[in-house]
Amino acid sequence: MQRDHDASPRDGRAKRGRRGRWLPYILLSPLILFIGALSLYPTILTTVQSFYIVSPLNPPTRFAGLSNFRAVLSDPTIRQSWVNTALYIVIGVVLTTLLGLGMALVLQRRFRWRGAILALVVLPWALPAVVEAVIWGWIYDPTFGVLNSVLKSLGVITHYQVWVGIHRLLSIFFIELVQVWQIAPLAALLILAALQSIPDELYEAARVDGAGRWQQFRRITLPLVRPGLAIAMVQSLILSLNIFDQVYVLNGNAPNGASIMMQTYNVSFVNLNFGQGYALSLMATLATLVLSLLILAAVYRRVEF
Amino acid sequence: MRGYGKAIAVVAVVVWSVFPVYWALNTSFTTTSAAESVPAHFVPLPFTAHNYSTLIGQTGTQGVSYQFTRSFLNATIESGLATILTVATALFAAYAFARLEFRFKRLILFGTLATLMLPAYATLIPLYRIMSSVGLVNTYPGIVLVYSSGFLPLAIWILYNYFASIPRELEEAAFVDGATPVVALLRVIIPVSTPGIAATAIIVFLMGWAQFIFPLVLSSDLSTQPLTVVVAALYGQRIVPFTLLNAIGVLAAALPGIIALALNRYIVQGVMAGSIK
Numbered sequence: 001m002q003r004d005h006d007a008s009p010r011d012g013r014a015k016r017g018r019r020g021r022w023l024p025y026i027l028l029s030p031l032i033l034f035i036g037a038l039s040l041y042p043t044i045l046t047t048v049q050s051f052y053i054v055s056p057l058n059p060p061t062r063f064a065g066l067s068n069f070r071a072v073l074s075d076p077t078i079r080q081s082w083v084n085t086a087l088y089i090v091i092g093v094v095l096t097t098l099l100g101l102g103m104a105l106v107l108q109r110r111f112r113w114r115g116a117i118l119a120l121v122v123l124p125w126a127l128p129a130v131v132e133a134v135i136w137g138w139i140y141d142p143t144f145g146v147l148n149s150v151l152k153s154l155g156v157i158t159h160y161q162v163w164v165g166i167h168r169l170l171s172i173f174f175i176e177l178v179q180v181w182q183i184a185p186l187a188a189l190l191i192l193a194a195l196q197s198i199p200d201e202l203y204e205a206a207r208v209d210g211a212g213r214w215q216q217f218r219r220i221t222l223p224l225v226r227p228g229l230a231i232a233m234v235q236s237l238i239l240s241l242n243i244f245d246q247v248y249v250l251n252g253n254a255p256n257g258a259s260i261m262m263q264t265y266n267v268s269f270v271n272l273n274f275g276q277g278y279a280l281s282l283m284a285t286l287a288t289l290v291l292s293l294l295i296l297a298a299v300y301r302r303v304e305f
Numbered sequence: 306m307r308g309y310g311k312a313i314a315v316v317a318v319v320v321w322s323v324f325p326v327y328w329a330l331n332t333s334f335t336t337t338s339a340a341e342s343v344p345a346h347f348v349p350l351p352f353t354a355h356n357y358s359t360l361i362g363q364t365g366t367q368g369v370s371y372q373f374t375r376s377f378l379n380a381t382i383e384s385g386l387a388t389i390l391t392v393a394t395a396l397f398a399a400y401a402f403a404r405l406e407f408r409f410k411r412l413i414l415f416g417t418l419a420t421l422m423l424p425a426y427a428t429l430i431p432l433y434r435i436m437s438s439v440g441l442v443n444t445y446p447g448i449v450l451v452y453s454s455g456f457l458p459l460a461i462w463i464l465y466n467y468f469a470s471i472p473r474e475l476e477e478a479a480f481v482d483g484a485t486p487v488v489a490l491l492r493v494i495i496p497v498s499t500p501g502i503a504a505t506a507i508i509v510f511l512m513g514w515a516q517f518i519f520p521l522v523l524s525s526d527l528s529t530q531p532l533t534v535v536v537a538a539l540y541g542q543r544i545v546p547f548t549l550l551n552a553i554g555v556l557a558a559a560l561p562g563i564i565a566l567a568l569n570r571y572i573v574q575g576v577m578a579g580s581i582k
Binding site for chain 1: 311314315318319321322323325326328329332340341342343344345394395397398400401405406407410413416417420422423424425426427428429430431432433434435450451453454455457458461485486487511514515516517518521522532533534536537540541547550551554557558561562564565566569570572573
């Protein structure tokens with residue numbers, strides 16, 4: 001027995017024998033408990049119970065087949081919230097990626113105050129989304145808002161406008177803009193990290209070969225920054241698909257700009273129809289996973305130098 | 306010419322990032338009539354700190370001031386406890402993943418990280434029902450447990466990468482002296498990992514401070530409602546004037562804002578370390 005242990009190449013460690021073998025599991029037990037009880041079990045519960053009628057207003061809990069899915073798929077307000085969510089995603093992913101790329105390109109080169117400016121850029125990411133929505137709600141205010149004031153003095157509008165609450169597309173755009181303000185710094189950091197991993201020699205070689213700035217951007221920067229872009233796009237996709245805080249504050253209960261997360265909340269915690277809430281949750285979770293994988297597959301390429 | 310272009314780009318990035326915060330400060334430090342002037346005033350004149358004195362230093366258990374101070378306290382307690390619990394759990398788990406060999410290691414690690422992909426939808430309703438069945442709705446422990454389970458995967462990922470970057474030779478000396486892995490973790494790894502642990506703790510605290518939908522569902526009154534839930538309710542009621550609401554916003558943003566500005570380097574490192582792979 002003893003010889004077996006000594007034969008192990010893992011220096012002194014194997015000698016600890018029995019206790020050592022259990023040690024990893026002891027160290028991991030809090031994690032396993034947490035993840036098992038509060039992440040995996042709830043996920044399984046969502047999946048299974050989406051096929052049941054679960055409502056304190058309509059007991060008992062009983063098997064319902066696909067009826068929850070049929071109900072949420074035929075409900076017109078919920079249908080509209082899917083379309084709204086698609087709009088949130090498109091606006092969110094496009095604006096966040098472009099802004100993140102822009103900010104990363106500006107911050108890429110060393111210059112004076114760069115560290116301080118980087119700190120300011122990250123600021124919106126650190127603040128609570130609810131607080132940001134309240135602050136922007138005041139900026140958007142139809143009677144006293146600074147957005148109206150600035151646009152009017154620039155001559156873009158002739159009267160003060162209601163930005164959020166009346167026109168559906170405008171509402172969604174301006175609510176999503178608040179989220180973009182928050183998450184663009186994250187995209188910028190991810191893209192910046194990818195930019196800084198590109199060796200300078202590549203640009204030097206390109207310059208020697210006579211490539212202009214645009215050519216360098218197209219042929220070197222863009223392809224090599226793809227992994228960073230992919231992660232930034234997936235992040236913004238997931239965050240905009242899950243948009244809730246900004247919608248709750250700025251849109252309230254109007255169906256106009258309601259996102260799918262908002263409807264899940266309403267169905268579950270206002271109507272107390274947990275079964276339908278589960279069905280919506282499951283569909284949205286699957287949509288998140290599938291869309292994330294699609295974007296990763298489309299944009300992510302392994303980069304080797 | 307190019308120098309000017311770059312300067313304009315830098316200024317545009319700064320204005321975009323900072324203007325809304327400036328606007329909240331501007332509104333919160335002026336009177337209601339000045340804040341409601343058309344066209345808008347870009348400097349807080351007349352200047353007043355009245356909104357802040359209304360919020361801080363009032364006694365009694367009524368009104369906006371009490372709602373603010375109580376929910377501020379709740380948010381601090383909930384995020385603080387969740388940070389301690391998350392980092393403590395993540396330290397041991399990340400060390401096991403980074404340094405020890407055992408069966409099902411990859412399975413457990415990937416299983417944990419896979420939960421990062423799960424959106425809030427997947428767990429929101431069941432977590433509410435689990436917490437209500439064990440009587441933890443509207444309690445600190447209920448909220449802290451839910452937060453910690455959500456923050457653990459990211460904390461483990463950051464710490465795992467940090468530990469993996471520490472040369473093994475550092476612990477070898479301790480092992481030669483007969484130390485167990487736990488002693489090596491406490492005496493060798495944790496002391497040299499302070500920046501990584503600080504980054505993790507800050508990120509987890511900020512995530513806790515920003516939580517909204519889970520406490521919205523899990524807290525039913527002011528005994529546990531954090532600031533975010535109270536701010537959203539006050540905004541929705543449209544009774545509190547915008548100057549006061551912006552002052553609450555500024556104070557709610559102050560703690561994460563100051564942390565983000567002061568310890569920016571750790572956050573940037575943490576985000577970059579956690580994401581590039």
